[in-house]
Each structure stands twice: as structure tokens, then as C-alpha cells.
Amino acid sequence: MMTRIFLGVAALFGGLSVAAGAFASHALKEKLSERALDIFETGSRYQIYHSLALLIVALLLSRAETPSPPLIAAGIAFIVGIAIFSGSLYALSLSGIKWLGAITPLGGVALILGWGCLAIAAWNFK
Numbered sequence: 001m002m003t004r005i006f007l008g009v010a011a012l013f014g015g016l017s018v019a020a021g022a023f024a025s026h027a028l029k030e031k032l033s034e035r036a037l038d039i040f041e042t043g044s045r046y047q048i049y050h051s052l053a054l055l056i057v058a059l060l061l062s063r064a065e066t067p068s069p070p071l072i073a074a075g076i077a078f079i080v081g082i083a084i085f086s087g088s089l090y091a092l093s094l095s096g097i098k099w100l101g102a103i104t105p106l107g108g109v110a111l112i113l114g115w116g117c118l119a120i121a122a123w124n125f126k
Contacts, residue, residue, distance in 0.1 A: 002061060002072050006055075010055040010058060011051075014048060014051035014052070017044050020044040020047065021041065021048075024041055032093060039093040040090060043085070043086035043089030046082070046085055046111070050078050050111055050114070051082065053074075053114065053118070057074050057118065070120040071121045074115075077110045077113040077114035078111065081107045081111035086107070087107070
């Protein structure tokens with residue numbers, strides 16, 4: 001079940017990151033400052049990287065004989081991290097509300113946690 005969820009979310013987040021990047025390049029180029037555009041593009045870039053990481057987690061889970069708790073934790077951490085990290089950067093760049101930048105590190109911690117859980121899963125992989 002988690003494999004299908006992670007695959008679906010990875011595909012959704014991956015597609016949305018491409019759409020966000022195109023939106024920034026075309027629709028936002030004239031509307032946002034260069035700094036705000038850089039912030040938006042950082043969100044999009046991290047979203048695609050971690051969508052691919054989530055895809056890897058799903059593929060590894062699909063090969064496991066039994067569900068791997070570290071892999072499941074990695075997938076959840078990547079989903080939470082993408083939503084908070086990239087989401088807060090998108091909101092910050094579009095709204096200009098500075099306190100949204102204070103939320104971004106929480107998403108970064110979740111992304112780092114996802115990589116840590118993936119490392120643990122790799123160590124235990126058979």
C-alpha cells in the first residue's frame with residue numbers, strides 16, 4: 001500500500017515541480033523580483049530532487065519482502081519535507097510574507113531526516 005502511495009505522490013510532486021518551474025519561467029518572470037524568482041526556483045528544484053528520492057524509496061519498497069520501517073519513514077519524511085520546504089518557498093516568493101521563511105528550515109530538517117532514514121534502510125538492505 002505504501003509503495004503505491006509513494007509512487008503516486010512522487011509522480012504528482014514531480015509533475016507539479018515541472019509545472020512550477022515553467023510557471024516561474026513564463027508567468028512570473030515579469031511579476032516577481034529577481035530574488036523572489038530565485039526563491040521560487042529553489043523550491044521547484046528541491047521538489048524535483050526529492051520527488052525522485054521518493055520514487056527511489058517506492059521502488060525499493062516494492063522489492064522488499066516485508067515493509068521496511070526506515071524506508072516508510074524516509075518516504076513520509078520526503079513528503080512532509082517537500083510540502084513544507086518547497087511550499088513555504090513558493091508562498092514566500094508569491095506573497096512576500098517574510099515569516100514564511102522561518103518555516104522553511106523545518107522542511108529542510110524533514111528532507112535531511114528522509115535521507116538519514118534512507119541511509120539506515122540501505123545499511124539494513126538485503
